[in-house]
Amino acid sequence: MRAEPVSPADVNHPARGPLLVFAVLCLAGLAVAGDLTLIHTRVHASESYRSFCSISEAVNCDSVARSRWSIFLGLPVSVWGLVGYALMGALAATGLSARRGWPSGLLLLLSGAAVGGSVALALVSKLVLHSWCILCMASWTVNLLLFATALVAARRLGGPGSALRQDLSAAWRRRREAALALVVLAAGVGALWTRYPRYWQEARTGPGGHRVGEEHGAPWIGAAHPKVTVTLWNGHACEDCGAAHRRLRRLLGEHPEALRVVHRAASDDPLERAAWCAGRQERFWELEDALYRAEEDGVADPRVAAVRVGADPDALSRCAGSGKAARAVEDDLRLGRAHGVTAPPALELDGKVYGVDDGVAEVERRLGKAPAAAGDLWLR
Structure with missing residues (x-):
């Protein structure tokens, strides 16, 4: 979303520091999700492949990647992670030069959803797969830190509710730009979903x-x-x-x-x-x-x-x-x-x-x- 003209006082808004940390954490999340996506691709391409985090039965990224739980809505979970980190990172970047702390409220909402997904995946690893993935746990840690950072930013703007209302109000004032951004996002995700190769569905021969x-x-x-x-x-x-x-x-x-x-x-x-x-x-x-x-x-x-x-x-x-x-x-x-x-x-x-x-x-x-x-x- 295009930022409004700013004054020096606007640039130094209270949430700018946390937003900068948030953007850096998103880069870390992208790196972890990228590694997970690479492992997911390789374990399905080669039966003999062993990743660096295939340590034991209890700690094994490869067995988690081979499980059906590594796929969500037709794409690897790690690919959804790439989309999420890229989206949150882009939003945080726009907030570094925007007024009134945009988009701290939205980032709190998105990172909260990421933490919820992390909890669900942790329960699957513990109760269903009986195996842990080091890189997955790193991603869960990043999500938790993102949520904590967004919470700090929101509190500096009057609390989570106040920050979210400010963001929604700003989006409504620029609703045409917001709608266009949502259309572009939906088109990008749709193109990714339709074009991503379903290599895990290609049953091998026995x-x-x-x-x-x-x-x-x-x-x-x-x-x-x-x-x-x-x-x-x-x-x-x-x-x-x-x-x-x-x-x-x-x-x-x-x-x-x-x-x-x-x-x-x-x-x-x-x-x-x-x-x-x-x-x-x-x-x-x-x-x-x-x-x-x-x-x-x-x-x-x-x-x-x-x-x-x-x-x-x-x-x-x-x-x-x-x-x-x-x-x-x-x-x-x-x-x-x-x-x-x-x-x-x-x-x-x-x-x-x-x-x-x-x-x-x-x-x-x-x-x-x-x-x-x-x-x-x-x-x-």
């Missing part, structure tokens, strides 16, 4: 060339836009579990563009925890295949299987023994009990739980395929 991904914390394999989605509640160290796994994989091979298979743990087995950890290395389905093949020949060793599928066996072992992996499996077990799953294997379609034979028959019916002959049910 065993058999099938697409694989993760949704609501559960790994899936098969069609990107499935006609039928079936959840396999499964475990290890049971003959029927391996058979169910192979049956659905054969069915998937016959209907790769129509069927999606989702995996959920239905037993508290160390191999289930190892498989979940392989998913953190984007090798879930590869390890599942290797484990079931090994079980046919005897006892499966997750470290040996990890080496065969290109996963890091040491990282897998550390992860499998962690509380994070145990909680992930327990979450599946709790969900399974709520759905009526009593033991593996079981299939779920649209919330209804089936035994494997009945479930496979129902999947085949929905796919328009004749039921398999009894002799074809055991797959190798």
Whole structure:
């Protein structure tokens, strides 16, 4: 917004110092958000990429960036951060030469919203992801400092309410310019939203060339836009579990563009925890295949299987023994009990739980395929 002509007394308004600090903090926020955006891009571009803040399971920017919580309204959270810091920084810059402390009230409002978002993301990190991102925490700290600085500026102008009323009054006096600024801002955000590449939506390919991904914390394999989605509640160290796994994989091979298979743990087995950890290395389905093949020949060793599928066996072992992996499996077990799953294997379609034979028959019916002959049910 164009500043009014100023006198020396106007330039030295009480809020000028805090606004200068606010502008510098916005530059720091832009640097942090830029690093987060770069990490988000790289972890989705390369499975082997490890950022400098990938320190442990509990402190890991990469695992946070790979989670679905790193996306908000179709864009990475860090990109929204870039937009927010740029907007607040530009507003603060206009206030350095404006009268009456503009726009301290608006900056208090915007930085308050940023702090609210920081609190929400911190709760997600603590309660859902069980992992912390150092750069995210740096961004939250910047947001808190921005809010505190804006609050100081507002108090020098008579308090938050008074500062906000002054800003709204100034915007109303120049409503045409304010409206134009809002239109330009909306157009810029709209262009960014439509043109930003959705690289995180490009599901990678797994065993058999099938697409694989993760949704609501559960790994899936098969069609990107499935006609039928079936959840396999499964475990290890049971003959029927391996058979169910192979049956659905054969069915998937016959209907790769129509069927999606989702995996959920239905037993508290160390191999289930190892498989979940392989998913953190984007090798879930590869390890599942290797484990079931090994079980046919005897006892499966997750470290040996990890080496065969290109996963890091040491990282897998550390992860499998962690509380994070145990909680992930327990979450599946709790969900399974709520759905009526009593033991593996079981299939779920649209919330209804089936035994494997009945479930496979129902999947085949929905796919328009004749039921398999009894002799074809055991797959190798």
